[in-house]
Amino acid sequence: MKFSDLIRLVINNLNRRKARVGLTAIGVVIGTGAVVILVSLAIGLQMNANEQLYGIGDLSQIYVMPAYGGEMFIAGPGMGGGGGGGGGEVDQDIKLLTNDAVQELRSIPGVTAAIPRDYMYAMTFITYRKLQGYSGVYGVGTNDLADFGYEAQQGTTALTRSTVVIGYMVAQNFMDPNLRPGQEIPPPPDLYDQQIQMTLLKYDDQGNEIRKNYSLRVAGILAESGSEADFSMYLPLELVKSMNEWSSGTRINYNKTGYNEVIVRVENADKTLEVRDQIIAMGFQANTMLDFVQGINNFYSILQVVLGGVGAIALLVAAIGIANTMAMSILERTREIGLMKAVGATNRDVLSLFLGEAAGIGFIGGLGGALVGWLLGQMLNVVAVVYLAQQAASQGGIPPSVAVYTPLWLPIFVLAFSTFIGMLSGLYPALRAANMIPVMALKYE
């Protein structure tokens, strides 16, 4: 039998049992629709999480530290392994992040920048008028934060010895320490182009407090990036080095102690893991946000499978419905099967016809399910995005651009899968039909 004739016969046969085919297909619509909407939700959540947690610029950054200790450990950016820049005892076997090492990092193909960074470990108070602020303070070995891919929302990203560039959320962390309970919290100050005071504190051998003040002008506020930069203050590395030297009372020679941390930027996020592996092979510890993103992605991949599995249960029920419908249909059409064989239909023709009908029910249901799932997803998306945007507005953070996302492959996959499931459900009844003895089928009452 020609394929076109098979398709025509399948359509005619499905058409003559509209009600039953329709009811069976509704089961498939529910199953496939559930798969589409639940997997779309998981994909939307994953995209949302990626958007919320990580600025895309961070994915091309690698945080390099000396490989302290035998075992690698995962440390968040900024959590320096400790010790290096502080001038303490250094294990001779550990490869240090000296200037030569930084040059070595810069020479790796695909690396666009390798910038040393140190954090200020001196006891520090940051104040602006009556307000006290809390922030991580970093010294970076560059004159311009644009080298990290950061952009200024206000002012500049350039660094000088008398200015500071602060993250998007830093102003939120300036509070009045004298605020009384019940008193309304004032809005965060606009720090741009304002002078802030940085007071370093230490104690001499007699326990006397010694203070040193720095007055710095806020030359720029960084645009929100969703990364640690939102909560950080940036100064030139030499300034932070001199602050740490004052605090510890010792000179710091990075060529002897190495830098705490070097941030390596890669030209393209696709190369991040490859470069990371090369850096580890050089004997350093290297972490990237991509590891976290991959971890998150793995989690959401599992979530997609789990949610898809929940939908698949509904599809399984629908598959049993298809099998039942086909079994009933074959019982009712036993004499017709006998006739088909008498007029020259082969077992394969009969098998193809009934498999085609079962697959047809799966296809119709899959088409409906993909459409219904997509439409519901779109509706849910509108509602959820509005809700989440309100949440983001009141609690801070980046408003999501998507909550439920249906990629093109999903409805195509679901359609193919439901057709396959339909065919699979019809396999046993179709095999029974194909193997009927013609005379028994013709005499069936």
Next chain:
Amino acid sequence: MTSPLIQVSGLKRHYEMGGTLVRALDGVDLEIAAHTFTVVMGPSGSGKSSLLYLLGGLDRPTAGEITVNGERLDQMDENALALFRRKTMGFIFQSFNLVASMSALENVAFPMQFAGVPPSQRNEKSKTLLGQVGLADRSHHKPSELSGGQQQRVAVARALVNDPMLIFADEPTGNLDSQSGVTVMQMLSDLHKSGRTVLVVTHDPRMTRFATNKIFLLDGKVVSEAEYQSATLEPLLGNVGG
């Protein structure tokens, strides 16, 4: 001398029914020449329908050999049998076996779908055949909109679509009124006259008027006409005499 179209030797068809062994056919030997009109007569349960289904390759024998047009049906697999039926045989059944959801035209064209005939040719040939059986104006009617005689004429047209050399008819007049029965008998006779070999299983004695060859079956065995008459008439005469 040409060899017969159908040769059967030692043909047996036994099956179990309710724990009892039924010997539907029990050692049948026969030969049917080409271009004959053969009528197989026998009372209910004599095995005549079993014989037709075995000769048509719709059933498998318990033992024995069936040769049709030089091919051993008892040695063919299901696929080969289906292809052989498609090319060589046409079937007419007592209960017409039309597909209820299809029009007369579609029913006639149905076997050609499995033979891979293009739709335009199917349509043309089906229309011609429906015209030949006098149903040109009923081609778009569903079986439920046709009388029994008309349905059987559609079935006759369907049996002819693949130009078979052999026509098998199982009680073709069994569900028809006498006038429609005569029309169908005449059609079968015309098919024979056009050069086809026709084998009809019936217990309608009117059919013997058209036959060139008669086979009588009793209890799964071929018997002579005299034995058949004696066996079927004796009980009646005995009752009259008693």
